[in-house]
Amino acid sequence: MSSDTIYERKINLQLPEFLRYLTPKKVLVSIGTPLMGIALFLFIWAALAPHVVTSLGAVPGPKQVYEQFTMLVDEHQAERAKEAAFYQRQEKRNAKKLAENPDAVVKIRDYTGNPTFFDQIGTSLFTVMAGFILAALIAIPIGIVAGLSKTVYAAINPLIQIFKPVSPLAWLPIVTMIVSATYVTSEPMFDKSFLNSAITVLLCCLWPTIISTAVGVTNVSKDLQNVSHVLNLNWWTHVRKIVLPSAIPMIFTGLRLSLGIAWMVLIAAEMLSQNPGLGKFVWDEFQNGSSNSLGRILVAVVVIGVIGFMLDRTMLFLQQKVSWDKSVALR
Amino acid sequence: MIESHLEITGVNMDFPTPTGPFRALEDVNLKLKKGEFVSIIGHSGCGKSTVLNVVAGLYLASKGGIVLNGKEVREPGPERAMVFQNHSLLPWLTAYENVELAVKQIFKGKKSKAEMKDWIEHNLALVHMDHAMHKRPDEISGGMKQRVGIARALAMEPEILLLDEPFGALDALTRAHLQDSVMEIQAELGNTIMMVTHDVDEAVLLSDRIVMMTNGPAATVGEILEVNLPRPRERIAVSEDPDYNHCRHEVLRFLYERHGNKEEETNADAPGNGNGNGKAKSDADTSEQEKTEASPKMKAENIVDFNKQPEEKVA
Numbered sequence: 021m022s023s024d025t026i027y028e029r030k031i032n033l034q035l036p037e038f039l040r041y042l043t044p045k046k047v048l049v050s051i052g053t054p055l056m057g058i059a060l061f062l063f064i065w066a067a068l069a070p071h072v073v074t075s076l077g078a079v080p081g082p083k084q085v086y087e088q089f090t091m092l093v094d095e096h097q098a099e100r101a102k103e104a105a106f107y108q109r110q111e112k113r114n115a116k117k118l119a120e121n122p123d124a125v126v127k128i129r130d131y132t133g134n135p136t137f138f139d140q141i142g143t144s145l146f147t148v149m150a151g152f153i154l155a156a157l158i159a160i161p162i163g164i165v166a167g168l169s170k171t172v173y174a175a176i177n178p179l180i181q182i183f184k185p186v187s188p189l190a191w192l193p194i195v196t197m198i199v200s201a202t203y204v205t206s207e208p209m210f211d212k213s214f215l216n217s218a219i220t221v222l223l224c225c226l227w228p229t230i231i232s233t234a235v236g237v238t239n240v241s242k243d244l245q246n247v248s249h250v251l252n253l254n255w256w257t258h259v260r261k262i263v264l265p266s267a268i269p270m271i272f273t274g275l276r277l278s279l280g281i282a283w284m285v286l287i288a289a290e291m292l293s294q295n296p297g298l299g300k301f302v303w304d305e306f307q308n309g310s311s312n313s314l315g316r317i318l319v320a321v322v323v324i325g326v327i328g329f330m331l332d333r334t335m336l337f338l339q340q341k342v343s344w345d346k347s348v349a350l351r
Numbered sequence: 352m353i354e355s356h357l358e359i360t361g362v363n364m365d366f367p368t369p370t371g372p373f374r375a376l377e378d379v380n381l382k383l384k385k386g387e388f389v390s391i392i393g394h395s396g397c398g399k400s401t402v403l404n405v406v407a408g409l410y411l412a413s414k415g416g417i418v419l420n421g422k423e424v425r426e427p428g429p430e431r432a433m434v435f436q437n438h439s440l441l442p443w444l445t446a447y448e449n450v451e452l453a454v455k456q457i458f459k460g461k462k463s464k465a466e467m468k469d470w471i472e473h474n475l476a477l478v479h480m481d482h483a484m485h486k487r488p489d490e491i492s493g494g495m496k497q498r499v500g501i502a503r504a505l506a507m508e509p510e511i512l513l514l515d516e517p518f519g520a521l522d523a524l525t526r527a528h529l530q531d532s533v534m535e536i537q538a539e540l541g542n543t544i545m546m547v548t549h550d551v552d553e554a555v556l557l558s559d560r561i562v563m564m565t566n567g568p569a570a571t572v573g574e575i576l577e578v579n580l581p582r583p584r585e586r587i588a589v590s591e592d593p594d595y596n597h598c599r600h601e602v603l604r605f606l607y608e609r610h611g612n613k614e615e616e617t618n619a620d621a622p623g624n625g626n627g628n629g630k631a632k633s634d635a636d637t638s639e640q641e642k643t644e645a646s647p648k649m650k651a652e653n654i655v656d657f658n659k660q661p662e663e664k665v666a
Contacts, residue, residue: 243435249427250429250431250432344442344443
């Protein structure tokens with residue numbers, strides 16, 4: 021009862037304040053300005069694109085790209101309908117078989133249609149998250165240890181500095197060879213192509229997280245370290261209660277950098293190695309060379325951008341959830 | 352000879368610098384009795400805090416050492432709880448959780464969960480912070496943060512409480528409140544307290560003895576002044592007391608006359624915020640005039656007389 025009234029009061033206090041800041045002018049500025057920027061960009065694009073003529077026709081403008089997008093959606097729905105029909109037929113066939121002979125062995129086959137644009141998005145997202153999460157699980161502990169111990173830092177720093185600038189695509193052949201040599205099972209849990217892409221992503225997004233985490237851990241305030249000393253906190257409590265909360269902002273800076281790199285690396289890796297995903301979609305369209313190809317590639321470009329942006333926002337949201345200091349402005 | 356509680360013996364402290372070691376402290380000797388309140392006063396940068404850090408074990412003396420209850424200490428430990436100048440609370444924990452971190456560390460296995468909770472709440476109540484114990488440091492004022500810092504130190508049941516300019520960053524009124532709280536707590540618990548300060552009034556009001564340090568580098572104990580004022584001390588009443596003013600004068604004389612430092616006089620060590628009677632300013636002025644005739648009996652009172660117990664000690 022009393023907590024309810026407090027809750028209500030809180031809302032009453034917050035709402036007018038929130039509204040007071042939302043003057044029409046501010047709304048116009050905060051929403052209108054980005055919209056204007058986008059409109060201007062679309063206008064310039066639409067005006068210039070028809071003048072650039074390639075062997076596949078003129079570069080598509082925004083309108084053609086939108087048409088291609090709706091076409092991709094239609095294709096996806098058609099494919100799904102085909103898939104549903106396939107399973108329905110299979111079920112019917114099996115039911116009939118069982119009705120004739122209850123002991124018959126029924127075969128259930130997976131549908132093996134072409135992956136649509138949206139299937140490729142799903143594959144890419146899954147691959148990037150797998151590689152990124154694995155990398156984070158490896159990099160954060162290494163970063164913490166490196167930040168706490170000067171010796172460890174001195175030992176691994178040269179390695180990090182050398183491996184960090186290596187292009188992901190240089191890793192790809194090696195990863196491919198190693199995976200095909202070592203991952204030999206009759207019933208594989210993952211596709212080899214998935215492993216290749218995920219491991220390449222992993223290798224590239226280790227470094228920013230390690231470096232940022234180590235820097236964050238090194239910069240734990242001297243006062244708090246003294247508190248830890250006076251309290252005789254053991255290593256684990258020290259890390260959990262003092263180091264980690266202090267380093268959270270830097271850890272997330274590293275993670276966001278890593279995720280950005282991961283997404284870029286993945287598209288490139290998929291293009292180069294023909295692993296399923298958005299990169300393969302782009303490459304296939306390029307090889308296909310129909311009059312629609314450029315439009316479809318541009319759809320993919322926009323989608324890749326939007327997903328990259330959303331991934332970054334997700335990390336920001338996570339940081340806000342995890343961080344103790346909710347007042348800090350995140351950008 | 353009576354065995355003392357805490358002994359600082361022949362402590363030298365050298366810090367390495369690119370141009371060779373810098374000697375911050377040289378031959379610092381000091382003995383504390385149990386239940387005694389000792390202040391260390393001196394100009395900024397004279398190594399007051401360094402002494403405290405050596406006692407806390409955060410620095411290891413280059414020469415000499417610290418003996419607590421007959422045992423040498425070389426590392427930090429909870430029996431020497433420290434209250435830091437800028438409170439040093441963990442900003443992601445509430446006042447309660449900050450104290451809890453210390454209590455859990457020290458009483459793990461010795462107190463039950465309920466006992467720990469009572470103990471945490473008791474200590475927060477002791478510093479009058481029980482009303483805001485579930486607030487985080489960024490939600491409470493500077494004075495309240497420092498109270499929590501004191502509660503955290505007290506909750507560790509330390510042999511000796513080390514206060515490093517604990518009220519330095521607070522406004523005069525808050526500072527006065529906290530000084531009263533510290534006196535109250537010491538009267539109740541009888542802690543041995545070692546405090547670093549640059550506030551003359553604070554030192555005289557709170558201490559049994561005031562240790563005055565010479566200027567660095569190679570700072571050492573200059574003079575030790577016994578403050579023989581009866582306890583409990585009440586700041587308004589005591590400010591009229593001739594003994595009080597005498598003590599105050601002695602400290603000011605030491606700081607300004609013998610170890611005056613032009614730059615310091617005008618700012619950092621300006622005294623007179625505890626009682627706000629404006630007298631400090633005139634003291635400083637006169638001492639500046641008298642500066643020409645510096646007396647030579649500088650290191651006279653370096654030896655501590657243990658038989659001379661301050662008789663006004665109220666438990």
